[in-house]
Amino acid sequence: MPQPRKRATIREVAKATGLSPASVSYALRGMQVSEETIERVRRAAAELGYEADPIARALASGRTGVIGLLCGSLEDLWQQALAVGIGRALKDNDRYALILDAAGDPARERTLARQLRDQRVDALIVQPVDPAAPLWAELSESLPVVSIGDALAGARTAGEVVFDNRAGVTLALEHLRDRGRRRMAVLTPTRASTPDRPADVHVMAEAARLGLDIEVVTAPQALTGATEVADRTLAGGHRAFFCFADSIAYGVYAASADRGLRIPDDVSVMGYDDHPMSGLLTPGLTTVDWDIDGIVRAAVRIVVAAADGNTRRRRIVQAPELRARGSVG
Amino acid sequence: MPQPRKRATIREVAKATGLSPASVSYALRGMQVSEETIERVRRAAAELGYEADPIARALASGRTGVIGLLCGSLEDLWQQALAVGIGRALKDNDRYALILDAAGDPARERTLARQLRDQRVDALIVQPVDPAAPLWAELSESLPVVSIGDALAGARTAGEVVFDNRAGVTLALEHLRDRGRRRMAVLTPTRASTPDRPADVHVMAEAARLGLDIEVVTAPQALTGATEVADRTLAGGHRAFFCFADSIAYGVYAASADRGLRIPDDVSVMGYDDHPMSGLLTPGLTTVDWDIDGIVRAAVRIVVAAADGNTRRRRIVQAPELRARGSVG
DNA sequence: CCGATTCAGTGAACCGTTTCACTTTATATG
DNA sequence: CATATAAAGTGAAACGGTTCACTGAATCGG
Numbered sequence: 001m002p003q004p005r006k007r008a009t010i011r012e013v014a015k016a017t018g019l020s021p022a023s024v025s026y027a028l029r030g031m032q033v034s035e036e037t038i039e040r041v042r043r044a045a046a047e048l049g050y051e052a053d054p055i056a057r058a059l060a061s062g063r064t065g066v067i068g069l070l071c072g073s074l075e076d077l078w079q080q081a082l083a084v085g086i087g088r089a090l091k092d093n094d095r096y097a098l099i100l101d102a103a104g105d106p107a108r109e110r111t112l113a114r115q116l117r118d119q120r121v122d123a124l125i126v127q128p129v130d131p132a133a134p135l136w137a138e139l140s141e142s143l144p145v146v147s148i149g150d151a152l153a154g155a156r157t158a159g160e161v162v163f164d165n166r167a168g169v170t171l172a173l174e175h176l177r178d179r180g181r182r183r184m185a186v187l188t189p190t191r192a193s194t195p196d197r198p199a200d201v202h203v204m205a206e207a208a209r210l211g212l213d214i215e216v217v218t219a220p221q222a223l224t225g226a227t228e229v230a231d232r233t234l235a236g237g238h239r240a241f242f243c244f245a246d247s248i249a250y251g252v253y254a255a256s257a258d259r260g261l262r263i264p265d266d267v268s269v270m271g272y273d274d275h276p277m278s279g280l281l282t283p284g285l286t287t288v289d290w291d292i293d294g295i296v297r298a299a300v301r302i303v304v305a306a307a308d309g310n311t312r313r314r315r316i317v318q319a320p321e322l323r324a325r326g327s328v329g
Numbered sequence: 330m331p332q333p334r335k336r337a338t339i340r341e342v343a344k345a346t347g348l349s350p351a352s353v354s355y356a357l358r359g360m361q362v363s364e365e366t367i368e369r370v371r372r373a374a375a376e377l378g379y380e381a382d383p384i385a386r387a388l389a390s391g392r393t394g395v396i397g398l399l400c401g402s403l404e405d406l407w408q409q410a411l412a413v414g415i416g417r418a419l420k421d422n423d424r425y426a427l428i429l430d431a432a433g434d435p436a437r438e439r440t441l442a443r444q445l446r447d448q449r450v451d452a453l454i455v456q457p458v459d460p461a462a463p464l465w466a467e468l469s470e471s472l473p474v475v476s477i478g479d480a481l482a483g484a485r486t487a488g489e490v491v492f493d494n495r496a497g498v499t500l501a502l503e504h505l506r507d508r509g510r511r512r513m514a515v516l517t518p519t520r521a522s523t524p525d526r527p528a529d530v531h532v533m534a535e536a537a538r539l540g541l542d543i544e545v546v547t548a549p550q551a552l553t554g555a556t557e558v559a560d561r562t563l564a565g566g567h568r569a570f571f572c573f574a575d576s577i578a579y580g581v582y583a584a585s586a587d588r589g590l591r592i593p594d595d596v597s598v599m600g601y602d603d604h605p606m607s608g609l610l611t612p613g614l615t616t617v618d619w620d621i622d623g624i625v626r627a628a629v630r631i632v633v634a635a636a637d638g639n640t641r642r643r644r645i646v647q648a649p650e651l652r653a654r655g656s657v658g
Numbered sequence: 659c660c661g662a663t664t665c666a667g668t669g670a671a672c673c674g675t676t677t678c679a680c681t682t683t684a685t686a687t688g
Numbered sequence: 689c690a691t692a693t694a695a696a697g698t699g700a701a702a703c704g705g706t707t708c709a710c711t712g713a714a715t716c717g718g
Contacts, residue, residue, distance in 0.1 A: 056674035385704035
């Protein structure tokens with residue numbers, strides 16, 4: 001019901017200064033016109049409380065100053081931390097992030113990605129659910145795309161911050177083996193239509209190489225869902241877990257506590273993607289750490305450069321680090 | 330550099346169907362025209378891969394289908410959970426959320442709120458940093474605003490989900506007193522320019538009423554920052570804490586561990602705003618719980634109704650519940 | 659059979675910018 | 689001094705839809 005108070009338009013500023021709308025437009029962006037005129041326009045604009053309408057601007061220019069961030073699954077605390085970090089870092093670059101959540105669903109990922117493009121975001125950061133989707137090639141044609149996590153198959157992206165998941169998985173599985181675990185459950189995030197993610201493939205390969213007996217189980221990343229799955233897996237007799245997200249490992253903690261099982265005496269848990277909370281648990285969650293701040297900085301640097309028209313492709317490979325804290329025993 | 334592949338416009342669909350652009354526009358929204366025409370237009374649109382440009386649509390109609398969500402401080406894990414929940418709930422209503430983070434800064438809150446209005450969001454959910462800002466009255470004039478947490482002073486909002494902070498604070502402080510703590514530090518979120526939030530005011534009043542000796546200290550909600558402040562406060566001799574956000578309480582856990590102090594034997598900690606992780610810690614964090622799912626549902630219901638033009642104001646008061654888990658002793 | 663009403667559809671203005679191609683005026687060059 | 693060049697500014701056409709006021713035909717009641 002509320003009717004928007006009429007805002008000043010560029011034409012009114014033009015009228016007030018005796019210039020054409022075109023000149024005002026240029027002046028406000030500090031182009032084309034004399035310093036003196038710029039100053040005059042600025043003053044008049046301030047006077048009238050004029051501010052350019054972002055929607056009209058976007059329609060006319062095709063640019064918005066907004067960076068899209070498409071998260072694979074915001075249920076994951078690590079991804080939440082990443083999203084918040086990126087949002088703040090972008091703010092420091094005088095841009096802002098439009099954060100969307102694919103909720104682990106490739107179909108939704110496609111919809112949202114297109115929506116973001118239609119919203120004229122200047123560039124897109126994506127943490128792909130399905131890195132092999134043809135979508136990415138299509139999208140990279142029309143705007144700079146930066147991927148985090150996995151490389152986007154067949155797409156000429158503007159850059160990527162990839163995790164050396166092969167190394168990460170090896171680190172994790174070797175640690176478990178070194179502590180004498182041979183049989184274990186691998187809890188991997190639920191995906192609506194399970195694309196064969198590179199990381200998942202590595203797990204199978206590495207497990208085979210190390211002679212481990214693994215069972216792969218998918219689990220949601222929200223605490224209650226993860227706890228439920230962990231409980232079922234405990235009931236199935238498993239006492240060692242490699243969780244492909246710290247969020248899921250938290251579920252193992254909860255389920256173990258419910259059953260009166262102690263970590264690490266009765267149950268071994270290994271996480272992945274170090275989340276700030278992981279060090280606070282008792283015992284601390286042993287996990288694979290990726291330097292989230294570094295990732296944020298790298299991704300933002302790349303995406304801002306790309307949005308500004310810089311075409312040099314940057315590829316950063318993030319090395320994992322084992323953070324042994326005592327949950328494996 | 331990438332040049333957008335030309336997309337079909339409404340005029341091309343008009344050409345293809347032999348109708349006017351106006352009719353196509355109506356047909357695609359299922360208004361004004363005959364069933365048969367609607368079907369014909371749908372088919373042609375699908376054929377051409379036509380999809381309405383949201384920017385152009387927003388400019389012409391002033392509506393976008395997007396709900397803005399302005400968070401007070403996304404560093405707070407509880408607010409993160411709330412944001413994710415709202416995002417998902419809105420998705421289930423075929424809308425989506427534009428999530429922004431005021432980072433505890435009233436000035437930034439003002440900027441972002443205006444930006445959101447300029448982006449033509451259909452409605453706004455806000456978790457105010459400064460509920461007394463005149464901004465809210467201004468904003469409520471031009472679009473439906475729903476507040477979460479505190480009521481917005483002097484604004485005719487579309488609805489609100491307020492927390493009974495008076496009751497929550499009383500619950501927390503009485504619990505601490507009942508367990509024999511008289512002197513304590515109150516750790517409250519950092520705010521750039523500290524407006525006197527109702528909740529903060531209650532703390533002082535209630536502490537006085539209960540005869541407690543409190544010292545108010547502001548702390549960031551990010552784990553490292555909170556830990557630092559907690560450490561300083563421990564150094565200052567405090568051994569009991571009422572933290573105005575579970576996120577901050579986590580910092581007390583970390584700082585206590587660093588100093589070899591045990592919770593609850595050496596240090597008592599009380600949180601606020603139950604976060605899923607709080608139950609996982611050892612000992613579990615005693616805190617005040619607000620039923621986050623209920624809040625999400627209520628806020629989304631109100632905001633969707635308001636965006637759809639429903640003008641009935643809804644006010645929901647959320648009652649707190651003490652979740653005693655053992656961190657107070 | 660007539661006037662009033664409804665229904666399907668249309669033309670053109672409009673939303674508020676940006677940007678292209680162009681004019682006018684001033685300055686530098688030879 | 690004539691001419692080339694640059695600088696400052698302009699008019700009008702986009703951008704891609706929506707919506708208002710209107711037309712013409714069909715339907716209705718009496």
